[in-house]
Amino acid sequence: MSIVKINAISVPEQAREEMERRFAARQGTVDKAPGFEGFQLLRPTEGGDRYFVVTRWADEESFAAWRDGDARAAHSGEAKKPVATGAELLGFDVVIDVPAPTAE
Incomplete structure (x- = not known):
């Protein structure tokens, strides 16, 4: 069963453009x-x-491996001033998944 992780990041209006650029x-x-x-x-x-930063993963282990490996490495070298004023990580199991119809 897939999982979804949502990082809810508070960003003041004056910092939105920089957030999106990053x-x-x-x-x-x-x-x-x-x-x-x-x-x-x-x-x-x-x-x-x-x-909301929404990511979908095959399982919790895949997310944890990315979070503790590549994600940590990608953020460790950043010396930029933070644009967010707060963040909260939310997690969900995908219970029902209805894909968009395909064009025939």
Whole structure:
């Protein structure tokens, strides 16, 4: 069963552009991680200041291996000023999964 991890990151409005630029610069760095199934960066549009970084994994072990390995290494060298004012990691099991219809 797949799992979803959502990192809810609070980002002040004046830092949103930089936040998105940083994610765009790292785009593709997680794609080859074993067990990785998908990624979305969601920008808030209706109130609030939290971005949602949504990742989907084959299992908890795959996520943990990435988190404790490649993800840690990717962030360890950053000396940039943080743009977030807080973050919370949420985890979910995928119970029902309805894929989009395919064009025939």
